[in-house]
Amino acid sequence: MHPILGNLTLLLSRWQFATTTIYHFLFVPVTIGLSVLVAILQSAYYKTHDERYDRLVSFFGKLFLINFAIGVVTGIVQEFQFGMNWSQYSAFVGNIFGPPLAIEGLLAFFMESTFLGIWIFGKGRVSERVHLFSIWMASFGTVLSASFILAANSWMQHPVGYSIDKATHQAVMTNFWAILTNSLFLVTLFHTLLAAAMTAAALMLGISFYQMKRKATKDIFALGARVALIVLFVSSLAMALDGHVQGQVMVQDQPMKMAAGEALYNTERGASESLLTIGNLHDKVIFQIGLPHVLSLLATDKWNGTVQGINQLQAKYEREYGKGNYVPIVWLDYWSFRIMAGIGAVILAFGAWGMYLLRKKRLDDSKWFRWAAMAMVPLPFIANTTGWIFQETGRQPWVVYGLLKTSQAVSNLSAFEVGITLVGFTALYGLLATVDISLMLKYAKKEIQVIGEGDKGLSLHHDDEMEDEELGSLVY
Known part of the structure; x- marks a missing residue:
């Protein structure tokens, strides 16, 4: 293949994978986080039988199902691309990358689907305890699914537990436990789960304050806002602490990524932030x-x-790996890291403000906080995206750090073939985005029907359970 066309194929393949990955990752944190929040709300209902919790479960459960469905569709494309656009990569790491993805599909995804089916269609047909157990297991399935995918990704960032077959020149797994206890995987998993909790909590908080303008259901969503606020504050605080630990692991495992993220060109003692x-x-x-x-x-x-x-790391890598450019795109890593960290600091400060208002019993009626909560909803999504960009671009030019360069991993395709699929996937994902946003807005703005109050709490419109099943049928 002509060098120029080969470079264009590589560039388009990278753009395609980046586009689909970033789009897919918009849904992953919401799905994981909402599954946990819905499980918490249902646990509260199981314990107290406060009908307000049941209404919140039904309301936010719909949003969880929408994101789960779109996330599954967009995630399938991700795995196809390994064979289509990155066949050289797949051949090199298949012995290691295959088992975590197979376990994710055969164990975690089926666990999610099975227990989610029980949760959707089992209300009123199974006991309350079994129904509660099903949502917690579905939530655990989403976490387990993310765990195996992140284990595979973390191996790309910091390869462990492997050897290189001399005959095939492929990476071969020698220690599966080492992959599951990879230092980078452990901090990345914790960071991702905290990001998911923070994203879903911000979404729930913003929607709750939007719904609180309706007097008939203000009490219901005021309760949801308090639960979301507590999760938001705790997760953002823990995330700041985990970010510090993750940075130290990065210094050990991927020092060039840290140097690029800080635009530190020369080694320093007592370096400034x-x-x-x-x-x-x-x-x-x-x-x-x-x-x-x-x-x-x-x-x-x-x-x-x-x-x-x-500069010093570039010289070191040239001695270890041969001539070449081992510096990622510095400005991209520098600014993506700052946007991510800056938004994290803003959300933490916002959460502290909300906790202060909650303690003073002024949360429900604070006009400024209500508007800020609704404006805050997009920020975790931006932070997740820039954080993912930093994570993936910071290891360039490697696709497997120190073992395989991105330029060596691409399939032998023409630029035209990759360009056609890039346009096709972009159009498809644009359509899915339209569907997702339309459904999310429809159900987020939908008014809960309350037809009266009794001694045991609110009496609720009977169509909601039918609507839950209809949406569940659409998901399946």
Whole structure:
């Protein structure tokens, strides 16, 4: 293949995978987070038999089902691309990448689907205890599914438990347990689950405050807002702590990613944390705000700790792997990291504000907080996207860190063939986005029908259970 056409094929393949992955990852955190939140709400109903919790389960359960369905459709395309666009990669890592994905499909996905079916269609047909158990198992299935996928991805970032077959030149698994206890996997999994909880909580909080403008159901959604706020604050606080641990693991396993994310070109002791840089990140800085010694403290837990720079790491990798450019796109990693971390700080501050209002019993009637809660909904999605961009682009030029370059992993396809599928997938995903947004808006804005109040709480419109089953049938 002509070098120029080969480079174009590689570029289009990367764009296609990036586009579909980012789109798919919009649904994953919501699905995981809402499954847990719905399970928490149903547990509260099981314990208290407060009808408000049951109404919240039904309401937010619909949003969970919509995201689950769209997430499954978009996720299937991801696995197809390994064989279509990245066949050289699949051949190299198939012995290692295959088992986690097979377990994810055969165990986790079937667990999700089976117990989700019981939860959707079993209400009133199975006992309350079995019905509650089914949503917790469906939620556990979503977590398990994410775990095996992240285990495979973390191996790409930090290969462990393998050997290279001398005859086939393929990576062969030697220790499955090492892959499941990969240091990068453990912190990435925790970080992803916290991001999912934060994303779903922000969505629930914003929708609850939108619904609270209706007096008839204000009490129901005020309860939902309190649950969402607590989850939001706890998850954002834990995420800040986990981010620190993840950064230290990154310094050990992927020092070039850390250096690029900080635009640190030369190794420093007592390195400053760059909060903002305007101008060329390398040698033409117009304006910069930095915190002296903070990067060293965060990366090494030492005030004057040494943080490796891009230039020194480039020279080191050339000695280890041969001539080539081992520096990722610095400006992309620098800004994606700051957008992600900046939004995390904003959400944490917002959660602390909400907890203060909750303690003062002013949460339900705070006009400013209500508007802020609704405006906050998109921020976790942006943070998730930029965080994923940083995670994946920061390891370039490697697709498997230190073993296989991205340029060596692409299939032998023409640029035209990849371009056609890129256009096709973009159109398909655009259609799915329209469907998802339409359904989410429809059900998020839908008014809960309340027809009266009795001694045991609210008496509710009977059509809701029929609607749940209709939506469940659509999902299946």
